Amino acid sequence: MNDRRALLRRLPSVDSLLAHSAIQELIKLHSRDLVVEAIRAQLDEARRSILGSAQVDICEDALMQGIEDILSRRQKPTLSPVINATGVIIHTNLGRALLSKSAQAALLAAAGAYNTLEFDLETGKRGSRLVHAGRILRDLTGAEDALVVNNNASALILILSALAKGREVIISRGQLVEIGGGFRIPAIMRESGAELVEVGTTNRTRISDYEAALTENSAMLLRVHSSNFKQVGFVEQPTLYDLTALARDRGLLAVDDLGSGSLIDTAQFGLDHEPTVQESVAAGVDLVCFSGDKLLGGPQAGIIVGRSDALAKLKRHPLARALRVDKLTYAALIATLEHYRRDEALEEVPVWRMISRSLEDIRETAESWAAQVGGLVVSGESTVGGGSLPGTSLPTALLAIERDSPDRALEQLRGADPPVVARIAAGRVLLDPRTVLPEQETDLLAALQSQV
Numbered sequence: 001m002n003d004r005r006a007l008l009r010r011l012p013s014v015d016s017l018l019a020h021s022a023i024q025e026l027i028k029l030h031s032r033d034l035v036v037e038a039i040r041a042q043l044d045e046a047r048r049s050i051l052g053s054a055q056v057d058i059c060e061d062a063l064m065q066g067i068e069d070i071l072s073r074r075q076k077p078t079l080s081p082v083i084n085a086t087g088v089i090i091h092t093n094l095g096r097a098l099l100s101k102s103a104q105a106a107l108l109a110a111a112g113a114y115n116t117l118e119f120d121l122e123t124g125k126r127g128s129r130l131v132h133a134g135r136i137l138r139d140l141t142g143a144e145d146a147l148v149v150n151n152n153a154s155a156l157i158l159i160l161s162a163l164a165k166g167r168e169v170i171i172s173r174g175q176l177v178e179i180g181g182g183f184r185i186p187a188i189m190r191e192s193g194a195e196l197v198e199v200g201t202t203n204r205t206r207i208s209d210y211e212a213a214l215t216e217n218s219a220m221l222l223r224v225h226s227s228n229f230k231q232v233g234f235v236e237q238p239t240l241y242d243l244t245a246l247a248r249d250r251g252l253l254a255v256d257d258l259g260s261g262s263l264i265d266t267a268q269f270g271l272d273h274e275p276t277v278q279e280s281v282a283a284g285v286d287l288v289c290f291s292g293d294k295l296l297g298g299p300q301a302g303i304i305v306g307r308s309d310a311l312a313k314l315k316r317h318p319l320a321r322a323l324r325v326d327k328l329t330y331a332a333l334i335a336t337l338e339h340y341r342r343d344e345a346l347e348e349v350p351v352w353r354m355i356s357r358s359l360e361d362i363r364e365t366a367e368s369w370a371a372q373v374g375g376l377v378v379s380g381e382s383t384v385g386g387g388s389l390p391g392t393s394l395p396t397a398l399l400a401i402e403r404d405s406p407d408r409a410l411e412q413l414r415g416a417d418p419p420v421v422a423r424i425a426a427g428r429v430l431l432d433p434r435t436v437l438p439e440q441e442t443d444l445l446a447a448l449q450s451q452v
């Protein structure tokens with residue numbers, strides 16, 4: 001104990017460290033307050049380790065290094081690129097969809113030059129930003145008109161606020177979805193001032209249930225796609241056609257929250273069929289809303305397509321101004337949509353390139369990784385993620401690596417530059433080539449190599 005007291009006494013004071021020339025240099029780079037905070041944190045840690053073990057001798061060099069490390073950790077940006085080796089294609093925590101090369105270029109062009117965001121070149125007068133994605137969305141979906149807002153949750157809030165405030169919205173009990181991050185459809189509806197009327201049971205809702213719930217004050221029939229869970233067994237939901245027919249018959253609106261909103265049939269890749277936007281439009285619903293950064297593979301956005309009279313009311317609502325998107329979103333979204341028009345989405349949109357990548361191609365990559373850094377190639381599954389296609393997966397080939405402590409290995413990979421995010425199964429670290437970009441492979445392999 002006496003040893004420890006002696007060691008504690010030998011620790012320099014904050015003031016004496018502040019006088020040090022190396023610390024003076026750090027103050028120039030950061031700020032006095034931040035440096036003092038870092039010195040205190042480092043001295044606290046030194047005290048803790050002295051009390052924990054009599055053997056520690058804390059030299060000044062080690063203290064200095066510790067203070068510098070604390071400061072550089074604090075300066076690290078909280079938003080930075082990572083390598084996604086999880087095999088989850090639309091990984092919400094890792095930023096959902098990656099943009100195509102031409103969407104990236106469009107974004108850069110819009111960022112660095114003045115543009116026609118709200119300017120009509122023909123008249124030389126003020127234009128409307130709402131026109132931009134309108135034409136191509138109409139062409140691709142068959143809808144009469146379109147509107148782009150901040151994300152799909154805000155699309156839903158806008159639709160409910162503008163068209164059902166103080167009135168009843170009928171929804172099936174089987175569709176009261178929590179969309180992730182703790183956000184639930186009923187809470188969103190309450191916020192918009194619409195009154196939620198739940199009908200049917202968790203597993204079965206019939207069109208007669210909707211019919212029986214209608215009152216003078218009903219405004220809308222809402223379908224919410226069960227995008228992140230799957231019901232099997234004794235289940236029933238009315239078709240969109242039946243829902244639309246009932247709405248039309250009673251002078252109500254039919255609205256479809258598709259969630260992911262694919263423009264391409266996912267069944268061709270052995271996945272479940274995710275309802276497409278075109279199908280909902282063809283079924284005759286008044287409005288369809290979906291995300292820009294799920295299966296569409298574009299920037300974060302909420303896209304609303306449908307009947308022009310309903311959309312005109314949305315565009316006039318004050319919330320439309322609050323939820324509007326900026327030039328960067330329009331630029332990236334339109335460039336993404338162009339890939340669908342040119343029928344090249346499978347090759348150009350990263351989400352679809354990853355979904356459609358062949359197992360042989362993935363296996364070849366996994367084998368080349370194994371040849372360079374060791375490990376075994378095993379069969380596994382990639383998932384689409386992002387609240388789409390729950391319970392279905394794509395067969396993949398994984399690099400499986402044995403480590404004494406897989407948790408520790410995962411932590412080390414997250415500490416690499418750039419960080420690598422992988423997963424563990426059956427005590428092994430697993431890396432899925434499907435979501436790793438070709439230009440990231442060298443860094444990924446270097447991170448794995450530096451572990452052994």
Ligand SMILES: *Cc1c(COP(=O)(O)O)cnc(C)c1O
Nearest residue numbers: 151152153179227259260291387
């Ligand atoms: C993902 C999802 C949302 C929310 O979309 P964001 O673009 O993330 O706001 C809403 N409804 C459903 C059914 C969804 O799947």
